Structures are given as structure tokens and as C-alpha cells.
Amino acid sequence: MSEKTKIIVARHAGFCPGVKKAIDMALELARNRKQPIYTLGPLIHNRQVIETLEEKNIKAINDISQIKDSNSILVIRAHGIPQSEEEKLRATSMEIIDATCPLVKKVHSNIFDYSQKGYETIIVGDKDHTEVIGLMSYAKDICHIISGPDEAKKLPFIKKANIVAQTTQEETIFNACVEVLRDKTDELIISNTICAPTKERQKETIEFAKDCDLIIVVGGRNSANTQRLFKICSKITKEAIHIEKDDELPSDALNNRRNVFITAGASTPNWMIEKVLEKVRDLSKKEKSFLAEKLTFLGKLFVTGSLYTAISAMALTYICMKLESVEMDIRLIILSGLFVASLHIINRMEEKGSVVPDSAQKFLFIRFKSAVKLIGILFGIVSIIISAFFGIKIFILTALFWLAGIFYPYKTLAGLNKFPDFPASKDIVTAFGWSFVCAGLPAIDGETLIYKSTQLAVLFALLLVFMRSVLLGISNVHNDMIVGNENFYKAAGPKLTYLIVSLIFIFVEIVLITLFNMGWKEVLVRTMFFGLFYYMVVMALFFFKKIPERISSETIIDFQFIFLGLLAFIAA
Numbered sequence: 001m002s003e004k005t006k007i008i009v010a011r012h013a014g015f016c017p018g019v020k021k022a023i024d025m026a027l028e029l030a031r032n033r034k035q036p037i038y039t040l041g042p043l044i045h046n047r048q049v050i051e052t053l054e055e056k057n058i059k060a061i062n063d064i065s066q067i068k069d070s071n072s073i074l075v076i077r078a079h080g081i082p083q084s085e086e087e088k089l090r091a092t093s094m095e096i097i098d099a100t101c102p103l104v105k106k107v108h109s110n111i112f113d114y115s116q117k118g119y120e121t122i123i124v125g126d127k128d129h130t131e132v133i134g135l136m137s138y139a140k141d142i143c144h145i146i147s148g149p150d151e152a153k154k155l156p157f158i159k160k161a162n163i164v165a166q167t168t169q170e171e172t173i174f175n176a177c178v179e180v181l182r183d184k185t186d187e188l189i190i191s192n193t194i195c196a197p198t199k200e201r202q203k204e205t206i207e208f209a210k211d212c213d214l215i216i217v218v219g220g221r222n223s224a225n226t227q228r229l230f231k232i233c234s235k236i237t238k239e240a241i242h243i244e245k246d247d248e249l250p251s252d253a254l255n256n257r258r259n260v261f262i263t264a265g266a267s268t269p270n271w272m273i274e275k276v277l278e279k280v281r282d283l284s285k286k287e288k289s290f291l292a293e294k295l296t297f298l299g300k301l302f303v304t305g306s307l308y309t310a311i312s313a314m315a316l317t318y319i320c321m322k323l324e325s326v327e328m329d330i331r332l333i334i335l336s337g338l339f340v341a342s343l344h345i346i347n348r349m350e351e352k353g354s355v356v357p358d359s360a361q362k363f364l365f366i367r368f369k370s371a372v373k374l375i376g377i378l379f380g381i382v383s384i385i386i387s388a389f390f391g392i393k394i395f396i397l398t399a400l401f402w403l404a405g406i407f408y409p410y411k412t413l414a415g416l417n418k419f420p421d422f423p424a425s426k427d428i429v430t431a432f433g434w435s436f437v438c439a440g441l442p443a444i445d446g447e448t449l450i451y452k453s454t455q456l457a458v459l460f461a462l463l464l465v466f467m468r469s470v471l472l473g474i475s476n477v478h479n480d481m482i483v484g485n486e487n488f489y490k491a492a493g494p495k496l497t498y499l500i501v502s503l504i505f506i507f508v509e510i511v512l513i514t515l516f517n518m519g520w521k522e523v524l525v526r527t528m529f530f531g532l533f534y535y536m537v538v539m540a541l542f543f544f545k546k547i548p549e550r551i552s553s554e555t556i557i558d559f560q561f562i563f564l565g566l567l568a569f570i571a572a
């Protein structure tokens with residue numbers, strides 16, 4: 001086994017926009033509607049995701065006769081369905097939600113328009129694939145399905161033909177068919193309808209595959225596009241392996257490999273690719289010491305178990321106390337760490353079903369679930385007990401905020417899901433919780449809340465935590481974790497999110513300039529002003545899609561408070 005194994009992960013691997021949009025639509029329905037939700041066929045060829053969707057009341061069926069409740073909602077998946085079938089569905093009393101990918105719809109229109117003009121349709125694709133069955137229905141004249149140039153040769157001479165491709169078709173096959181048909185038609189309209197995400201995926205695979213001695217293709221065995229990707233890889237590289245999950249990777253797979261390329265089909269979530277990457281790294285470093293392995297795992301537990309976040313919260317409290325010029329009280333710093341850790345642990349535990357857990361999540365939230373939950377509650381109780389030392393007002397406020405935070409993940413059970421589920425609710429609730437405990441409590445205790453400088457410090461904390469939460473949300477979406485509109489990035493979309501976060505950054509800097517101009521803690525404020533550029537670096541990384549996997553993302557994002565805390569300490 002070579003120590004110098006180079007591992008490259010495809011930039012275009014993972015959920016395509018069409019699949020992602022369909023899943024988001026279904027999840028949004030599950031969150032806001034009470035009726036049963038069905039999808040005609042699975043939304044995605046990935047068992048773990050299907051199970052998670054089922055937990056969220058979204059069931060895949062093969063035939064509408066399986067639906068007993070006429071009040072149900074039926075989602076048409078990204079591949080689309082035949083026109084006649086759609087008409088039949090719309091004639092029922094069910095609510096039909098069309099999640100057909102816009103790029104598939106474009107092919108529908110293309111076929112319909114040309115067939116109206118008298119062109120015969122030739123589809124290069126798999127005749128049994130749902131998308132192709134749907135495409136055929138839009139041809140008003142003769143429609144031929146061919147899988148490749150050999151079948152193209154068998155077609156009769158056609159006067160006017162429009163050749164289209166299944167959106168996930170291999171481009172070389174499509175082009176080969178076109179070449180054959182040039183001589184078999186009087187007029188040939190070439191409609192290369194392979195979608196852009198597929199083209200990019202294939203282009204990238206071909207580019208990297210040449211120099212690799214192993215390609216690992218991750219994706220469902222019944223996913224047509226993953227199979228096609230695997231076929232492409234098998235043709236151009238020494239060895240290609242198709243796996244569905246990380247544990248399918250043979251232990252000797254990395255033997256004598258120098259260049260390994262990992263790619264995935266359109267229905268493979270990024271977190272599965274990350275798990276495969278983790279496994280590949282493990283296999284390529286068998287010599288990794290026992291101690292190093294244990295330390296890595298402990299690091300993961302530290303971050304996943306919210307202890308790292310607790311340190312960040314304590315650092316933010318320290319900064320706020322300095323900014324508010326209140327007397328440093330270690331009890332308030334400890335209180336904030338315990339309070340934040342408690343809420344994060346409990347909330348995370350309830351989010352467990354949203355992704356297939358990694359080793360740290362399995363350990364904390366499955367194997368030792370009860371113990372960890374107890375620790376989370378104990379942290380909260382201890383923080384409330386500490387708050388009692390600061391008087392009845394602080395005690396009541398801390399208890400109320402803590403109860404509200406604990407209640408957040410159980411809102412659906414209490415029938416209050418509409419109330420806190422407004423767009424970005426999670427980021428807003430988190431920001432208020434942190435700013436209360438990190439900035440509000442020291443200010444209330446020090447009786448400085450009436451001062452403009454303190455109010456600005458509270459605003460500073462509120463906005464910083466909101467930005468932190470949004471960045472974490474971006475990381476979660478990037479890693480294809482199932483999140484909904486309570487996540488700002490999901491609710492607002494990428495452009496608006498980056499715009500708002502940039503504006504908040506500018507605003508926070510203005511807050512600091514205002515404090516500086518007020519002559520308030522000039523050295524500290526100036527240090528914070530420059531320290532905040534750490535955010536800009538993280539934001540730029542995220543904007544240019546250099547988003548690492550979940551634990552690294554969280555480590556980088558939460559480090560901002562530790563970094564600012566250290567700067568504040570030096571500046572003090």
C-alpha cells in the first residue's frame with residue numbers, strides 16, 4: 001500500500017439540482033401539511049434517504065391504487081411522468097405537486113414542438129427508464145427509442161427526425177447515434193438534451209479518470225445515471241468500483257494505488273461521498289497509529305457533542321463582557337457554555353433522523369443516547385442553578401430561555417409546528433438564545449443595559465451568532481443533510497443568503513466603528529474590527545464552494561469566537 005495515495009473527489013459529485021429540488025419540495029410539504037404525502041416512485045435511489053423520507057411521512061408508491069386517502073398529496077418526481085398519466089392524476093381529488101426537473105420539462109417541450117411540426121422523434125436512452133417513458137408521451141408522431149449507434153443503424157430511413165437524449169445519457173453515445181443518423185435522414189434536428197449537470201459530471205470524470213488507477217463510483221445499484229457513470233469509468237480507467245455505501249469498499253481496494261478518484265451519481269447525497277472519502281483515507285493510511293485514530297475520534301466527539309461549541313459560547317461571553325465593561329465573572333462564562341451546550345445537545349439529538357449518522361453521531365446519539373440526553377439536561381439545569389446566584393430576574397429569564405430552546409425540537413409534537421417554523425426560524429432562535437446568554441445576562445447583571453455601548457454589544461453578539469448559524473446551515477445543505485425552511489440558506493437561496501450575510505458583516509463592522517467613535521474600548525473594538533475579517537475568509541471559502549465536511553465546517557465556523565476571544569484577551 002502506498003503512503004502517497006492521492007485522493008480526488010469529483011467537484012460535480014452528489015445530488016443534481018433536479019433531485020435536490022424534488023426532495024426539498026417534498027420536505028417542505030411534510031413540514032407544513034398534515035395530509036399523507038406520496039411520491040410516484042422513489043424520489044431518489046438511495047435506501048437511507050428513502051427511509052429518512054418515510055420517517056417524515058413521505059412514502060414512495062408504484063401505483064396510485066396504493067393510496068387510500070383521497071385527501072393525500074402526490075408528488076411527481078424529478079424524472080417526470082407521461083402526459084396521460086399526469087392528466088389521470090389531476091382528475092383525482094388528490095393534490096398534485098409537480099417536482100419534474102425543469103431540464104426534463106425542456107425536453108418535453110422540445111419533443112412536443114418538433115413532433116407537432118411533423119418530425120419523428122428519436123430518443124437516445126433506456127427504453128424502460130421512467131424519464132424516457134415520460135418523454136415518449138410528448139411525441140405526437142412516431143417515436144423511436146435507441147440505446148446506441150448499433151440500434152440507430154437498424155432504424156428505417158426517416159425524412160424528418162428530431163434526435164434527443166435522455167438527460168443523463170453518455171455524450172459519446174449520443175454523438176455516435178447522430179453520426180449514424182445523418183445518413184439515414186433527409187433532415188435531422190440534433191437536440192442534445194443531456195442536462196448541464198450530467199455533462200459537467202461526465203466531463204470531469206473523463207478528465208480525471210485518465211490519470212487514475214482506481215475510480216470509486218458511489219451510488220444506488222438501481223440508479224441509471226450511476227450505472228452509466230460507472231460504465232464510462234470502466235472504459236477509461238484501469239479499475240472502477242461501484243459501491244452504494246462506504247462499508248462495501250473492499251479492505252484491499254487501496255493496495256498499490258497512487259491516484260484514486262471518487263465520483264458519484266446524481267442521487268448520491270454528499271454525506272455518503274464524505275463517508276466513502278473517510279473510509280478511503282482510512283484504508284490508505286493503515287499505518288496510522290492507534291493513538292492518532294483515537295485522538296481523531298475524540299476530536300469528532302468533542303465537536304459533535306457540542307463541547308467545542310460550548311467553548312465558543314464562553315469565548316463570546318468573554319468578548320461581550322469586555323465590550324460591555326462589566327466585571328469579569330467566571331460563573332457567567334461557565335453558565336453560557338453549559339447553557340449553549342445543553343440546547344445544542346438536545347436539539348442535535350432530535351435531528352438525528354435527518355442524516356445517516358457518522359461514527360461520532362452513532363456513538364453519541366444512538367449508542368449512548370440516554371446518557372448523552374441526560375448530560376444535556378444536566379448541563380441546562382446546572383446553568384439555571386448558576387443563574388440563581390445572580391438574582392431572581394436572571395434566574396427566571398435563564399430558565400425561560402432554556403425551556404424555550406428545549407421545546408424547539410418538540411414543537412411538532414405539541415402541534416405548534418407553524419409557530420416557530422417561519423423561514424430562518426432556527427437561525428433566528430439560535431441567535432437570540434446565544435445573544436441572551438452571552439451578551440444579555442452580563443449586561444443585566446452589570447446593570448449596563450441602558451447604555452448605548454452595551455446595546456451595541458448585544459447587537460454585535462446577535463448578528464455574529466446569526467451569521468454563524470447561517471454558515472452552519474450552508475454547510476449542512478452542501479453536505480446534503482435534510483434541512484428545511486427553518487434554515488435561512490434554504491429559505492432564501494444562495495444569492496440572497498450571501499448578500500444578507502455580507503450586509504450583516506458590513507453592519508457589524510459599522511457597529512464596531514460606532515463604538516470606536518464613541519471612544520469606547522478603542523483597543524478592543526479595533527482588534528475586533530480586524531479580527532472579524534476571519535468571517536470574510538470563511539464566507540469566501542463557502543461562496544467558492546470550498547466547503548469541507550460537517551465536522552471540519554463546524555470547527556472552522558465556531559473557531560471564529562475562540563479566535564476573537566483570544567484577540568480580546570491579548571487586547572485587554
Ligand code: SF4
Binds near residue numbers: 078079102196198
Ligand atoms: S439529472 Fe439533470 S435533468 Fe435529471 S433531474 Fe438531475 S438536473 Fe434534472
